[in-house]
Amino acid sequence: MSVVSVGGDYDVVIEAGCSARVADVVGDGVQRALVVHPDSMRPLGDKVTESLRDKGIDAYAVSVPDAEDAKTAVVAADLWALLGQHGFTRSDVVVGVGGGTVTDLAGFVAATWLRGVPVVQVPTTLLGMVDAAVGGKTGINTAEGKNLVGSFHPPRAVLCDVDVLSTLPRADYVAGLAEIIKAGFIVDPVILDLVAEDPEAATRPDGPHTLELIERAIAVKAEVVSQDLKESSLREILNYGHTFGHAIEHVEHYRRRHGEAVSIGMVFAAELACAAGVLARDVVDRHREALTSVGLPTAYESGRWAELETAMRRDKKTRGSLLRFVVLEDIARPVRLEGPTEDQLTTAYAALSH
Numbered sequence: 001m002s003v004v005s006v007g008g009d010y011d012v013v014i015e016a017g018c019s020a021r022v023a024d025v026v027g028d029g030v031q032r033a034l035v036v037h038p039d040s041m042r043p044l045g046d047k048v049t050e051s052l053r054d055k056g057i058d059a060y061a062v063s064v065p066d067a068e069d070a071k072t073a074v075v076a077a078d079l080w081a082l083l084g085q086h087g088f089t090r091s092d093v094v095v096g097v098g099g100g101t102v103t104d105l106a107g108f109v110a111a112t113w114l115r116g117v118p119v120v121q122v123p124t125t126l127l128g129m130v131d132a133a134v135g136g137k138t139g140i141n142t143a144e145g146k147n148l149v150g151s152f153h154p155p156r157a158v159l160c161d162v163d164v165l166s167t168l169p170r171a172d173y174v175a176g177l178a179e180i181i182k183a184g185f186i187v188d189p190v191i192l193d194l195v196a197e198d199p200e201a202a203t204r205p206d207g208p209h210t211l212e213l214i215e216r217a218i219a220v221k222a223e224v225v226s227q228d229l230k231e232s233s234l235r236e237i238l239n240y241g242h243t244f245g246h247a248i249e250h251v252e253h254y255r256r257r258h259g260e261a262v263s264i265g266m267v268f269a270a271e272l273a274c275a276a277g278v279l280a281r282d283v284v285d286r287h288r289e290a291l292t293s294v295g296l297p298t299a300y301e302s303g304r305w306a307e308l309e310t311a312m313r314r315d316k317k318t319r320g321s322l323l324r325f326v327v328l329e330d331i332a333r334p335v336r337l338e339g340p341t342e343d344q345l346t347t348a349y350a351a352l353s354h
């Protein structure tokens with residue numbers, strides 16, 4: 001077992017089988033629990049619910065639509081209705097059992113019910129474990145864009161039961177590697193070395209470095225969010241690749257995985273930094289090598305610039321009419337690039353073309 005403390009406020013437990021211990025981490029005085037899961041994780045959702053009932057807690061399991069279809073105001077309202085009908089108070093708890101979409105939704109519902117009740121996160125995807133369930137960013141999408149409504153609401157605990165990764169489809173596992181590789185580029189280059197050592201092994205939950213990769217990515221996230229929970233400055237580095245990545249997700253109506261979009265977004269950010277004279281070409285190449293080595297996409301179709309740029313303007317980092325990007329000066333040296341020229345932007349976009 002390993003445990004990463006997030007600024008001394010809560011723990012992220014990484015251990016095979018730890019999802020059986022939810023009742024031990026929900027806290028004292030809990031009488032009711034709402035266990036939120038997608039249909040794909042119904043067996044685990046039911047198991048967690050039973051384990052809470054065994055400890056005398058009135059636990060209710062609720063299945064939500066899969067993937068981004070979970071992150072809507074309609075689904076959130078359905079969950080608020082359940083909490084109301086079952087008389088949830090501020091000493092009760094919401095439990096998210098699923099990928100990043102479910103932990104984002106469960107966290108948001110917990111953040112907003114009675115202006116905030118505790119949430120325990122049980123991420124079941126690689127991406128959920130290394131990123132989404134940690135750090136307290138919660139949210140849902142609106143018709144206008146990704147994660148436009150949300151709140152900062154740190155969890156009471158995060159349980160990463162690495163056993164459950166064995167059922168995760170390979171493409172979803174690989175999508176999670178994008179956020180791990182992101183952590184490598186922005187803070188911890190050892191991650192990049194571990195992936196480069198045996199990229200095929202990195203794509204398997206039973207790979208020799210899987211636990212170390214998970215632990216290192218969580219440690220990066222924990223360190224950053226414990227210094228800047230509300231993203232007033234440092235936390236923006238976790239958004240590396242996301243300005244363009246979220247725009248891709250939006251224009252494709254969420255049919256592409258988040259991790260895949262972030263992968264392309266990181267190459268865009270690297271090309272942009274290169275076009276702006278901030279980043280050397282060999283580091284841009286290193287992005288393509290690392291990401292393609294594990295099967296992540298790095299190219300994007302041409303002819304969609306106008307709609308992508310419109311979507312990027314809704315990014316939370318935008319200030320007034322100024323687009324702002326996280327870029328690298330070098331590996332592990334993230335900086336802000338404010339107001340890149342149209343020429344730099346379109347040069348970066350052209351470099352992504354098939």
Ligand SMILES: NC(=O)c1ccc[n+]([C@@H]2O[C@H](COP(=O)([O-])OP(=O)(O)OC[C@H]3O[C@@H](n4cnc5c(N)ncnc54)[C@H](O)[C@@H]3O)[C@@H](O)[C@H]2O)c1
Pocket residue numbers: 038039040041066067068071098099100101102104124125126127128131132133134135136137138147164165166167168169172175176179257258259
């Ligand atoms: N809050 C944050 O800080 C943060 C960070 C990163 C990403 N995110 C969000 O996370 C979301 C992406 O998360 P994701 O990649 O986990 O996608 P996801 O939640 O859609 O899960 C991917 C797929 O895997 C299935 N699944 C989940 N666990 C499984 C398992 N163990 N076995 C079999 N199938 C399983 C799900 O049903 C789904 O179809 C995006 O909405 C993104 O915006 C949030």
Ligand SMILES: O=C(O)C(=O)C[C@@H](O)[C@H](O)[C@H](O)COP(=O)(O)O
Pocket residue numbers: 131135137146147179231235236238239242316
């Ligand atoms: O935790 C953060 O901060 C991140 O930016 C992590 C990202 O991987 C994640 O996708 C996050 O949800 C993006 O947030 P947003 O504020 O750009 O919507």
Ligand SMILES: [Zn+2]
Pocket residue numbers: 131179242258262
């Ligand atoms: Zn992300």
